[in-house]
Amino acid sequence: MKAMLLNKIYNLDENITPLEMTDIPQPVPSNDEILVKISTCGVCHTELDEIEGRTPPPHFPVIPGHQVVGYVKEIGGNVTIHKIGDRVGIAWIYSACGECKFCLAGNENLCSHFKATGRDANGGYCEYMTVSQRFAYPIPDIFSDSEAAPLLCAGAIGYRSLRLTGIKDGDKLGLTGFGGSSHIVLKLVKQQYPNSKVFVFSRTERERIFAKELGAVWAGDIGEEAPEKMRVIIDTTPVWKPVVEALNNLEPGGRLVINAIRKEDVDKEFLLKLDYPTQLWMEKEIKSVANVTRNDVIEFLDLASKIPIKPEYEEFDLQDANQALLELKTRKIRGAKVLNIDK
Numbered sequence: 001m002k003a004m005l006l007n008k009i010y011n012l013d014e015n016i017t018p019l020e021m022t023d024i025p026q027p028v029p030s031n032d033e034i035l036v037k038i039s040t041c042g043v044c045h046t047e048l049d050e051i052e053g054r055t056p057p058p059h060f061p062v063i064p065g066h067q068v069v070g071y072v073k074e075i076g077g078n079v080t081i082h083k084i085g086d087r088v089g090i091a092w093i094y095s096a097c098g099e100c101k102f103c104l105a106g107n108e109n110l111c112s113h114f115k116a117t118g119r120d121a122n123g124g125y126c127e128y129m130t131v132s133q134r135f136a137y138p139i140p141d142i143f144s145d146s147e148a149a150p151l152l153c154a155g156a157i158g159y160r161s162l163r164l165t166g167i168k169d170g171d172k173l174g175l176t177g178f179g180g181s182s183h184i185v186l187k188l189v190k191q192q193y194p195n196s197k198v199f200v201f202s203r204t205e206r207e208r209i210f211a212k213e214l215g216a217v218w219a220g221d222i223g224e225e226a227p228e229k230m231r232v233i234i235d236t237t238p239v240w241k242p243v244v245e246a247l248n249n250l251e252p253g254g255r256l257v258i259n260a261i262r263k264e265d266v267d268k269e270f271l272l273k274l275d276y277p278t279q280l281w282m283e284k285e286i287k288s289v290a291n292v293t294r295n296d297v298i299e300f301l302d303l304a305s306k307i308p309i310k311p312e313y314e315e316f317d318l319q320d321a322n323q324a325l326l327e328l329k330t331r332k333i334r335g336a337k338v339l340n341i342d343k
Contacts, residue, residue, distance in 0.1 A: 001023070179236060201221065
């Protein structure tokens with residue numbers, strides 16, 4: 001089968017193509033696994049973190065990709081949840097132990113044996129992959145394959161982030177960074193919290209215009225002060241400066257939720273410039289988001305199908321995965337990016 005392989009850590013720029021198109025053997029499902037023929041796979045900023053070495057290192061070579069949509073081609077002997085021909089999605093959570101206190105409480109995202117799709121196990125930048133039947137999810141019929149792919153990470157992690165803010169209808173919400181996840185969150189907020197104003201902070205004019213098109217009441221640069229203080233802010237950027245700037249826009253008792261698996265080191269000095277009395281005092285909170293659970297994916301897919309919420313996306317062929325990643329790196333973004341595998 002065709003696969004885009006990552007063989008080592010790279011510092012990605014326009015002269016680097018970290019993923020290599022390769023022919024490798026098609027995987028075979030074990031008793032508890034299904035074999036999925038992949039149709040689409042979303043492109044996520046986490047892939048940049050993997051390529052550039054900010055996450056725990058993958059076992060090289062590895063196939064990236066964790067927003068996978070496809071069709072069940074084969075099933076293992078113990079599989080009862082899915083049947084051949086079913087359309088399923090595979091998210092960032094590839095597996096967890098199922099036995100620790102976190103797993104038993106439904107918090108598999110905190111399990112010490114958590115495995116990530118496309119990092120700890122081969123992901124979806126290829127034609128076929130295997131996964132445990134418990135970590136594949138039915139895709140509602142309302143979504144096309146390309147629409148469904150971003151929902152599996154950008155959507156699910158955005159949904160978890162929004163829940164962790166504790167937002168109530170009427171609370172003012174800030175979104176720092178406006179890519180694949182934030183644009184889905186904005187759509188979700190407009191439906192679930194119609195009396196909440198949304199303020200967007202982004203470093204590109206293209207993203208700010210897009211945010212206003214989707215209903216943001218204000219959109220400005222990362223370092224700008226918004227016209228009103230916010231009860232909650234979600235940060236989805238890969239760097240530290242927006243975190244510090246976001247605290248300036250929180251009201252007393254407000255909460256900042258950081259939706260990023262890692263922060264780049266290029267501006268870590270901003271973290272050291274955090275001024276406690278003006279930026280963090282008055283019972284402001286900072287909370288991180290770690291991965292997603294199975295329930296996050298299941299609940300969000302159901303909610304998104306009922307509203308419905310459909311992401312904006314741009315399509316790329318599998319062999320153009322490097323181009324899609326570079327555009328993500330250089331902030332050439334409008335919604336999500338999706339690889340069309342079965343073309």
